[in-house]
Ligand SMILES: Nc1ncnc2c1ncn2[C@@H]1O[C@H](COP(=O)(O)OP(=O)(O)OP(=O)(O)O)[C@@H](O)[C@H]1O
């Protein structure tokens with residue numbers, strides 16, 4: 001079980017929280033095993049929302065709870081895929097992936113098995129002994145995802161995890177993520193700039209306003225997906241051609257554009 | 266690369282030939298001021314076989330080497346952990362930094378008289394002075410190494426539930442390692458400088474002792490031998506440390522390649 005709730009969350013940075021306001025009036029409940037994507041203009045506070053669930057940042061007012069417990073710090077039940085990868089450059093690919101399992105006290109044989117599975121899942125075979133610097137940005141990002149997945153966390157927090165990938169790899173990873181998410185669902189908070197990605201992956205898409213970030217709109221994609229039977233298509237491009245997909249994608253685009261043009265003024 | 270080496274070799278060879286000619290056949294430089302190659306050779310033979318300033322060359326060398334090694338190990342053994350601690354804990358920094366700021370501007374060599382007064386002309390005084398001198402760069406660089414760690418790398422370790430000691434061993438130290446090594450290299454240089462200075466002021470054995478006695482005896486050839494030994498040992502120990510660094514930080518070599 002892992003239910004995430006934001007209740008009346010406000011977050012400001014600077015002098016004792018009196019400085020500048022980043023987030024305001026955030027109320028959101030993410031159900032167990034629900035996949036929620038957040039989209040919004042740059043700097044609107046998406047990462048900050050995620051960091052409060054991860055336990056790196058705390059609300060100035062209001063509460064962030066996971067399973068009814070206030071978040072007091074980070075923990076391996078809430079795995080994070082960071083926007084900047086945050087791999088350990090001095091550890092090899094498999095050492096990076098294995099650290100979380102070692103910390104959990106998973107014994108060696110079991111650990112090796114699970115690391116191997118994660119390596120296979122992310123298509124990193126043959127690179128187990130490589131250091132992060134020897135990999136492309138896309139591969140580093142896949143290591144970061146593997147490192148989070150291998151923990152089998154209740155909650156997965158992903159901050160633009162596919163941002164560094166090339167278009168082909170990105171598509172493969174999106175399809176892969178959908179496959180994993182359907183087979184072995186977890187509570188996921190997924191941040192992205194790519195609207196199509198959000199609509200394709202998420203059960204619900206949260207649109208945020210420009211700074212100070214508030215929730216502008218929450219769109220229930222899951223009921224559309226079920227009604228229109230998106231899941232019978234295997235390829236992302238087939239789903240993206242569907243009228244229902246186009247409709248919601250355009251809707252979110254418009255909503256975001258309003259925010260961005262407002263920002264320019 | 267080969268070309269570079271060839272040019273370097275040529276420069277040195279030219280200088281050596283000039284040295285030979287200027288002190289010998291051309292008699293441009295008086296042998297009382299600057300030794301000729303045969304003078305140096307004779308001095309080397311004398312100190313190696315008959316001995317000079319209370320001992321044979323290898324005894325002096327071993328003695329100096331021992332003191333540098335001791336001082337260096339004590340200095341980095343205390344300096345690196347202290348720097349790491351100050352880098353990690355704002356409280357530790359607040360406590361230690363004022364003391365450190367008072368001691369730091371004192372040139373290490375200024376401790377020599379006090380060290381001799383306290384501990385005499387023996388080894389302990391020299392180890393103490395080396396410690397004081399070599400300690401500072403290790404502290405500063407280890408401190409900076411920790412402060413420069415990317416915050417999200419620390420967050421990743423916390424997110425993965427890394428326990429404290431594993432965090433120190435597997436995250437904090439490797440992340441700061443390049444700067445820790447920079448600090449150690451500077452500490453090593455400081456160790457040699459300080460040792461020679463301390464031995465010049467007062468010692469019973471050692472390379473500084475050879476230099477000191479040779480100066481009193483007005484013996485340029487022997488001064489030259491002493492200087493050359495310090496240079497060679499300094500270079501060799503620095504190379505050794507660089508080798509240790511290369512082997513301990515394989516991921517950095519990979520990144521450069
Ligand atoms: N630790 C901090 N101290 C001060 N200000 C911060 C801090 N973290 C974030 N901010 C500010 O809060 C605002 C929201 O930042 P956040 O990183 O959450 O935005 P974001 O929506 O993730 O942006 P992007 O899409 O560019 O990643 C930004 O204006 C940022 O400058």
Ligand SMILES: [Mg+2]
Nearest residue numbers: 046047083159
């Ligand atoms: Mg962000």
